[in-house]
Amino acid sequence: xxxxxxxxxxxxxxxxxxxxxxxxxxxxxxxxxxxxxxxxxxxxxxxxxxxxxxxxxxxxxxxxxxxxxxxxxxxxxxxxxxxxxxxxxxxxxxxxxxxxxxxxxxxxxxxxxxxxxxxxxxxxxxxxxxxxxxxxxxxxxxxxxxxxxxxxxxxxxxxxxxxxxxxxxxxxxxxxxxxxxxxxxxxxxxxxxxxxxxxxxxxxxxxxxxxxxxxxxxxxxxxxxxxxxxxxxxxxxxxxxxxxxxxxxxxxxxxxxxxxxxxxxxxxxxxxxxxxxxxxxxxxxxxxxxxxxxxxxxxxxxxxxxxxxxxxxxxxxxxxxxxxxxxxxxxxxxxxxxxxxxxxxxxxxxxxxxxxxx
Amino acid sequence: xxxxxxxxxxxxxxxxxxxxxxxxxxxxxxxxxxxxxxxxxxxxxxxxxxxxxxxxxxxxxxxxxxxxxxxxxxxxxxxxxxxxxxxxxxxxxxxxxxxxxxxxxxxxxxxxxxxxxxxxxxxxxxxxxxxxxxxxxxxxxxxxxxxxxxxxxxxxxxxxxxxxxxxxxxxxxxxxxxxxxxxxxxxxxxxxxxxxxxxxxxxxxxxxxxxxxxxxxxxxxxxxxxxxxxxx
Numbered sequence: 001x002x003x004x005x006x007x008x009x010x011x012x013x014x015x016x017x018x019x020x021x022x023x024x025x026x027x028x029x030x031x032x033x034x035x036x037x038x039x040x041x042x043x044x045x046x047x048x049x050x051x052x053x054x055x056x057x058x059x060x061x062x063x064x065x066x067x068x069x070x071x072x073x074x075x076x077x078x079x080x081x082x083x084x085x086x087x088x089x090x091x092x093x094x095x096x097x098x099x100x101x102x103x104x105x106x107x108x109x110x111x112x113x114x115x116x117x118x119x120x121x122x123x124x125x126x127x128x129x130x131x132x133x134x135x136x137x138x139x140x141x142x143x144x145x146x147x148x149x150x151x152x153x154x155x156x157x158x159x160x161x162x163x164x165x166x167x168x169x170x171x172x173x174x175x176x177x178x179x180x181x182x183x184x185x186x187x188x189x190x191x192x193x194x195x196x197x198x199x200x201x202x203x204x205x206x207x208x209x210x211x212x213x214x215x216x217x218x219x220x221x222x223x224x225x226x227x228x229x230x231x232x233x234x235x236x237x238x239x240x241x242x243x244x245x246x247x248x249x250x251x252x253x254x255x256x257x258x259x260x261x262x263x264x265x266x267x268x269x270x271x272x273x274x275x276x277x278x279x280x281x282x283x284x285x286x287x288x289x290x291x292x293x294x295x296x297x298x299x300x301x302x303x304x305x306x307x308x309x310x311x312x313x314x315x316x317x318x319x320x321x322x323x324x325x326x327x328x329x330x331x332x333x334x335x336x337x338x339x340x341x342x343x344x345x346x347x348x349x350x351x352x353x354x355x356x357x358x
Numbered sequence: 359x360x361x362x363x364x365x366x367x368x369x370x371x372x373x374x375x376x377x378x379x380x381x382x383x384x385x386x387x388x389x390x391x392x393x394x395x396x397x398x399x400x401x402x403x404x405x406x407x408x409x410x411x412x413x414x415x416x417x418x419x420x421x422x423x424x425x426x427x428x429x430x431x432x433x434x435x436x437x438x439x440x441x442x443x444x445x446x447x448x449x450x451x452x453x454x455x456x457x458x459x460x461x462x463x464x465x466x467x468x469x470x471x472x473x474x475x476x477x478x479x480x481x482x483x484x485x486x487x488x489x490x491x492x493x494x495x496x497x498x499x500x501x502x503x504x505x506x507x508x509x510x511x512x513x514x515x516x517x518x519x520x521x522x523x524x525x526x527x528x529x530x531x532x533x534x535x536x537x538x539x540x541x542x543x544x545x546x547x548x549x550x551x552x553x554x555x556x557x558x559x560x561x562x563x564x565x566x567x568x569x570x571x572x573x574x575x576x577x578x579x580x581x582x583x584x585x586x587x588x589x590x
Contacts, residue, residue, distance in 0.1 A: 044486055045485075045486075046482050046485075046486070071485070071490075072482070072485040072486050073485045073486070073487075073488050073489055073490050073491075073493075073494075075486075076488060077486060078486070078487075079483065079486035079487075081479070081483060083479070085477075085479055085480055085482075085483040087480060087483075087484075087498060087502075088480075088502070089498075089501050089502050089584070098484070098487055098489075098497075099487035099488055101488075101489075102487060102488030102489050102490075102493065103488055144487065145486075145487075148486075148487045148488055154486075
């Protein structure tokens with residue numbers, strides 16, 4: 001468990017963050033400029049905060065009150081940078097092996113061949129970074145961090161510098177990293193879909209402060225916490241794949257409620273997470289009839305939250321889980337929505353994009 | 359090379375020896391000073407920068423005279439060295455010292471520029487992978503600045519081969535001891551009938567300078583492609 005408490009003042013900005021990152025993938029989630037990278041740099045030791053305490057399991061990395069400031073090279077945290085930062089004078093193999101020279105001999109370490117196989121970089125080992133594509137560089141960077149026998153992996157927007165196709169190329173490798181490697185990961189991102197796919201817990205950051213933290217399902221389903229803005233909001237559902245129908249629709253089971261989604265690339269029986277974007281959810285007081293949408297979930301309104309704009313965010317609990325719906329204030333008034341009201345949430349099948357499923 | 363007389367031959371060999379030692383001994387401090395100027399901030403940094411560059415701006419005669427005052431057997435530092443049996447005044451070692459001092463700014467400048475071109479974020483990445491600052495320097499900074507180190511070395515060698523003013527002021531112009539190629543050319547031009555010898559040494563000088571330039575270009579290009587060429 002990583003425990004972080006840091007305060008730092010920049011000339012025009014200050015950071016005051018307290019959070020814990022349990023095992024699994026913890027996402028530091030917030031807009032660009034919210035101070036996420038500074039917090040990760042403080043964990044890595046690249047930024048020495050004015051005040052704070054950072055500990056990993058039983059080890060103190062930083063305690064300003066006791067004048068303990070471990071240098072970065074003594075922290076043993078694998079850092080995956082946004083821009084890769086591969087060493088241009090070394091081959092991919094040299095980059096991958098770099099960290100293992102400095103790891104303590106008795107440290108538990110990943111097997112070189114297994115990491116190479118997991119990341120699919122066997123063909124690239126003898127190339128220099130200059131001859132690698134952006135996605136290939138980032139996969140080597142992931143392997144390099146992994147092979148330095150780290151106690152934790154820090155990833156600072158590892159996909160942000162890549163285009164959509166490259167992101168789709170890397171995401172499965174990050175999921176394998178989460179599922180096959182027991183090292184905890186602190187993952188910085190401003191992308192809801194990345195966080196929804198990867199994170200087991202979420203720390204929402206705004207203006208250098210933690211606004212909410214907890215399991216991913218709770219934080220992303222909380223209408224009060226919209227670190228990426230209302231437009232990007234969306235709750236997470238967990239569902240089990242039941243069958244794949246011949247017309248290209250997959251049927252899933254979420255808490256006893258059937259969900260129909262475009263073909264999910266998973267085998268029946270596997271558990272997946274689905275991000276349901278709030279702006280894709282329609283609310284109806286009565287059970288709608290004669291509607292093209294396939295997914296109709298009965299639920300109870302928990303919260304109606306309005307901001308400055310014409311939109312309101314409705315949080316409702318269904319048997320499938322918490323769902324967020326973004327509708328206009330006018331509709332909310334016409335439907336007389338308030339906590340406790342029974343409604344139906346309608347989700348179009350095709351609105352759930354492949355990158356929302358993982 | 360029969361066409362060089364023994365005296366001229368002596369001058370060429372002496373120049374090569376002086377330049378070789380001048381460059382060899384100034385390379386480690388040159389790399390250190392370049393690194394300090396490129397990466398560290400410390401009080402007196404501008405002073406150090408000024409001191410390093412001083413020989414480039416001062417008249418060489420002044421540099422030579424200052425060397426004579428400080429490094430001569432009566433000088434503060436020269437006296438100390440003399441205690442250990444190292445005498446600079448009027449010896450070839452003094453010529454090497456003068457050449458090293460005069461070539462130092464060129465060497466530091468070339469190395470510093472190539473070190474400043476290295477993204478400090480790469481050095482940070484090295485630290486997060488467990489490399490201590492010394493290892494980061496040895497495995498990242500040093501190899502990546504190799505093109506600059508080679509360029510600086512060759513530039514300094516060429517400068518040392520041509521050093522005249524400070525050398526002749528500090529260690530005079532003693533045949534076989536401190537008479538380097540430039541000093542020899544100067545001496546030949548002072549005596550009647552010495553012009554043909556002077557011309558021969560001029561040709562040697564030009565040949566060595568051209569070879570140095572060619573070599574630096576060749577090695578620089580090969581190393582640059584090895585070190586990565588395109589940025590990662």
